[in-house]
Amino acid sequence: MKKVLVGLPVDGRPVVRQQVQALVAAGGWELRMPEVAQLGRPAWPAQRDLLAAWLEREADGAAGVIVSIDMLVYGGRVPARFIGDELNALLPRLSLMRRLKRRAPRRPIYAFAAALRIANSGLADGEKSYWPEYGQRLWAWSFHGDRCRQTGDPSAATLAGRAEDGLPAAIRADYLATRARNFAVNVALLDLVEQGVIDRLVLPQDNTSDYGLDAAERRELRQMIQARGLSELVLIYPGADEAMHTLAAHLVGRLRGSPPLRITVSCSDAANLGTLRARYEDRPLLESLASQVEAVGACLVGPDEAADLLLALHSSGPAQGDWALRLPLPAPQAFSAGWAAALARSDLPVAVADLAYANGADPVLIEALAAQRLLPRLVGYAGWNTASNSLGGLLAQLVLARSAWARPANRLNTALRLADDFLYQARLRQTLRDQLDEARLPADALAAAARSLFVPAADAWLSAMGLPGRISRCHLPWDRSFEIDLELQP
Structure with missing residues (x-):
């Protein structure tokens, strides 16, 4: 079998494109995606016709296909919130899925489409033009x-x-019409699953909560999925940016014919973990973990059962902090150095899901792992964006690099996440924002300031921690400080 997958990502950010390619490559496969320049930007949709032609052409030599429906239909997840196309102009774009299946009926087609989020803010970034005035209402x-x-x-x-x-009535009507249009596209995807066109579908819930128009749509979709008998083929759970990661991991596992990866879990704050709800999610964290494990095709086993690796799940207290919003831990718990020492003594390979904060690592944890000299021994690490983003990205890394965790490619991927999630997101991003007014700074000046601040510090830290790689590329892909594009070279 030619070990090539073709993917259409949700946008061109490094974390959903080249970093996924690096994870797949560490598992001995190739994931081909369009060039970044073809994938649009937050303010404007990608050229959908060109991307559809690219996907149809490239799929011919692939063992499997993974498609962001948001990119295929709307030109990206952000444009899905504001693009003005009518439903009758969007649905025909799904016909590509039928053509791909007809040309290779046995080739798996995986797809994902995020539920349309409703942001509790007045920020205009990636929203309808009326959002600054009416978004919070x-x-x-x-x-x-x-x-x-x-x-x-x-x-x-x-x-x-x-x-x-x-x-105003016109604002309500417009917003409801946009939601109804996007919901209709997701219902059409259920039809494609039922007809055998799409082999696996994920409908991740982007920044969701217990109630809202998005929650009502989620309940309705679940009822449809159950009524059609599609529960094993269609998954709904919190997340979004990690969907390409998890679908790639599941697809590679399917094509390899591998048994499920057996994962046992150790928690740093077991007393609070059972009731902890991560920010931007609608369910307890342990339910999100179970959903992400299912998404990658792995399984959880107890401490007394045979396991392939140990997942160290770190949290601190009954709620998360958030580095991007500068929200501290509401009720941090004293960290147990004994827990970190037990991880260092484990006979199993150890991976760390760092979930105390959204949008970055917990420095207390990183310091404790460094003291145990465990950082260079980790087979995986994640602490980025939401809890489900971290969990899905990490579990995908572990499944894809299975039996090759100690190889240089996987070690480099782990080092990149540590440099990004800890050193940038939890530490230096705050410094950059304190030093500069990024709203008034030209994009190239902001990027230069980020490089000057981050690269020397990251190279020195990676070396001091015994981690592989040095920074060979560092820029801000969307001209803002929230995310950084890093490349590490051995």
């Missing part, structure tokens, strides 16, 4: 209206009514 109307319908709570009805009073 739309969120309140959505959340409290659904909460009232689900619980009957009269206070929710009051809050929803107040929000609706401040929303």
Whole structure:
């Protein structure tokens, strides 16, 4: 079998494109994707016709195909929130999936399409033009209206009514029409699964909560999935940016014919983990873990059962902090040095999911692992974005590099995550934002400042920690400080 996959990512950010390619390559496979320049930007959609032609052409030599429906249909996940195309112009773009299946009926086609998020903010970034003025009212109307319908709570009805009073009818109608259009596309995807065109579909929930228009759509989709008998083929759970990672891992495992990777878990704060809900997610963290394990095709085993590796799950207290929003841990727990020492003594390979904070690592954990000289021995690490992003990305790395965890490619991938998630996201991004007003700074000046601050510090830290690689590329792919594009060379 030719060990080549073809993928259409959700956008051109490094974490969803070349970093996934690096994980797949560490497992001995190739994941071909379009060039970054072809994948659009937050403010404008990609050229969808060109991407569809690229996918149809490249798929001919591939063992499997993974498609971001948001990219194929809307030109990216961000454009899906504001693009003005009508449904009758969008649905025909799904016909490509049928053509791909007809040309190679036995070739697996995997797909993913995120639920349309509803942001609780007035930020204009990647939203409708009216979001700065009406976004928070739309969120309140959505959340409290659904909460009232689900619980009957009269206070929710009051809050929803107040929000609706401040929303022009035209704004509400436009927003509901956009949601209805995107929901109809997701229902059409269920049809393609039922007809055997799509072999596995993930509908990840981007920045979701218990209530809201997005939650109502999620409940309706679940009912459809169950009624059609598609529960083993269609997955719905919190996440989004990690979907290409997990589908690639599941697909490679399927093509290899590998048995499920057996994972046992050790928790740094077991007392709080059972009730911890990660930020931006609608369920307990342990449920999110189970969903991501299922997504990659692995399985969880108990401490007394035979396992392939140990997943160290780090949290601290009953709620997460958030580095990007500068929210500290609400109730941090004393860290047990004994837990880190036990990880260092484990006979199993150790990987770390660092989930105390959203959008970055916990420096307390990193220092403890460094003290045990465990960082260069880790077979995987993640602490980026949401908890599900970290879990899915890490589990994908472990499945893809299975039996090759000690090889240079996987060690380099782990070092990159440590440099990004700890040194940049949890430490130097804050310094950069304190030193500069990025809203007023030209993009090239911001990128130069990030390189000057990060590269010498990262090279020195990687060397001091005994980690492989030095920074060979460092820039800001979307001209903002939130994410950084890094490449490490041995």
